[in-house]
Amino acid sequence: MTGDAAQYAPTSGSEIRFAGESDEDLPPSIHAAGAVLWRPGRSGDPEVALVHRPHHQDWSLPKGKVDPGESRARTAVREIGEETGFGAVLGRHLATVRYPVGGERKVVDYWEARAGEGSFTPNGETDELRWCDPSEAAGLLTYDSDRDVLDAFARGPRPLHSLLLVRHAKAGKRGTWPDDDARPLVDEGRDQARRVADLLTAHGVGRLVTAPKVRCRETLEPASHRLGVGISEEPVFADEAVLADPDRARARLLELAAGPTTAVCAQGAGIPTLVHELAADPHGRVRPDVASNRRLTDPPSRKGSVWSLSFHAAPDGTLRLVAADYVRDPAI
Known part of the structure; x- marks a missing residue:
């Protein structure tokens, strides 16, 4: 994951397409992928992982840019591991967020992902990890688009x-x-x-x-x-x-x-x-x-x-x- 300021900075021009809305085959853009990483909480309800990025001073869902030759699904799992220290298994696709970055269009795909084994170690990209219930997480997230993706996760049926x-x-x-x-x-x-x-x-x-x-x-x-x-x-x-x-x-x-x-x-x-x-x-x-x-x-x-x-x-x-x-x- 890179640390440049364009890595994730949604603006008021963000466009979000949730699962179930029409999908477009867009021209090449800056592609990224991430997930709502979750695990069962003590009450049995899910708790989700948020990461703090010191370079941007923000709280966000784990995500990052797609490497050359890498699929978005593989990127999401890799970025979860790099940013949180946890393995993950992808579930349903939640949403696609699109927004302009430096004259280009950035496209971020999000899945829900169940956490596997692992533990968090602070690093240069993420210096803090918090597990929260979805309502607490919504109040902590910096970006509205992240809150919308989290809401799509929270509204989904389970199991x-x-x-x-x-x-x-x-x-x-x-x-x-x-x-x-x-x-x-x-x-x-x-x-x-x-x-x-x-x-x-x-x-x-x-x-x-x-x-x-x-x-x-x-x-x-x-x-x-x-x-x-x-x-x-x-x-x-x-x-x-x-x-x-x-x-x-x-x-x-x-x-x-x-x-x-x-x-x-x-x-x-x-x-x-x-x-x-x-x-x-x-x-x-x-x-x-x-x-x-x-x-x-x-x-x-x-x-x-x-x-x-x-x-x-x-x-x-x-x-x-x-x-x-x-x-x-x-x-x-």
Whole structure:
């Protein structure tokens, strides 16, 4: 993290897009990433971490600039570690803050992140860390935009469960292989698979599941090696199975979501169906309470893309989709 004055100085011209509002593909800007880092407090309610930066004399959420070749999700985890000393696992995407800095546009993405092991040591960038309940933190934060992001976190339902739905990366051309199920990834696809592994690692994935296609399995292999997690196959997630019985595939996704954070790699026809089914009411209409950065009436599914899905567990254990964040390219 750099210490220049432009690192984070939101102005009255700040624009905040919360999860669920329209998302734009903007021209290159100064990119940064951070999070509302939280842990369960003594009462069971969450408490959040704020850092004090002596160079700016401000209290803020942990955040920092994206390094060359680094994804925003990976930046958020790295910056949390550098500024607070704690490991972290990303959850739902909360908001994107945009504001002008020296004639350029700065874009800061925020997730909520559960704290792991660690301890704070004062350093040249942050000299104090405080764990506060959200109401106390709101009074301590220096910037209004940070308070708005914190409010988005505080208003979110809990507990949340995460599942990442991955479209397989780019594979050999259809028709060039006698067995379509055996089509492997091409070089570009293997690069995409490594970027997918970065995102799955940032989200703390503990289980990997694939449709029974070579291209799907190979998309998860870099994550498998990095996480030390095996890959299991489930035919229910193949395109033909999803289209034949979407209710069964949806039910299996919900079963997986109830356990450890899981990544499921599937195909281009099945994924839009699954996302829509999870977001729909009993009449097939997309529920207005599902926050998303894309239209859930026609969910996109680019090769190598990921849907980060967040579910709220009701007291009876039933899971309900509350947020669906589409990551078009995990390298971003």
